[in-house]
Amino acid sequence: DQQVKQNSPSLSVQEGRISILNCDYTNSMFDYFLWYKKYPAEGPTSLISISSIKDKNEDGRFTVFLNKSAKHLSLHIVPSQPGDSAVYFCAASAVTQGGSEKLVFGKGTKLTVNP
């Protein structure tokens, strides 16, 4: 049962245009959401996050939108740059039975920004 879904395995955009990555989730108990960026041979790095009490968070070229009623979040990158080419993971924070915090990840979307 996949609780976090990224339905687009890949996305290709031109440099300077907008990149929109989408993510859907099923568990209404998730209270924090993150987008991670991963380059080959490196660990995922947190890019931007949003609490479930907000609907938008902006950090420079990156904006995350959260629609709780639709259980949907998206990452907008404007303008896209070739260095943004990477795999992007959507993740949600959940509490385990032991009380610890774990991340539930989607399968990732590979973004390619063409010069």
Add this chain to the structure above:
Amino acid sequence: ETGVTQSPTHLIKTRGQQVTLRCSSQSGHNTVSWYQQALGQGPQFIFQYYREEENGRGNFPPRFSGLQFPNYSSELNVNALELDDSALYLCASSLVVSGYNEQFFGPGTRLTVL
């Protein structure tokens, strides 16, 4: 400030063997989590250690076990390796304070089981 490091980078084992993967947490962090990332999948939570005790576990069998040491370094042990254990194993450290505690990931260990 030193980031999260993992060793070895790559490892090849045969089915039925045992393996130990190591993780050194970011300085000052008291919590470590381990994730398994199979090919084409997102990372899946294995377990978390806080102050040397396991305090949360994902849907993984008992042959996956771990340790956290007083210096907050950590080990992931997998017994009786199976072909499906082939994956990238990621550790992530965090400082548990309050609210959301950001997890910082290491580069991972690529395990291949033949």
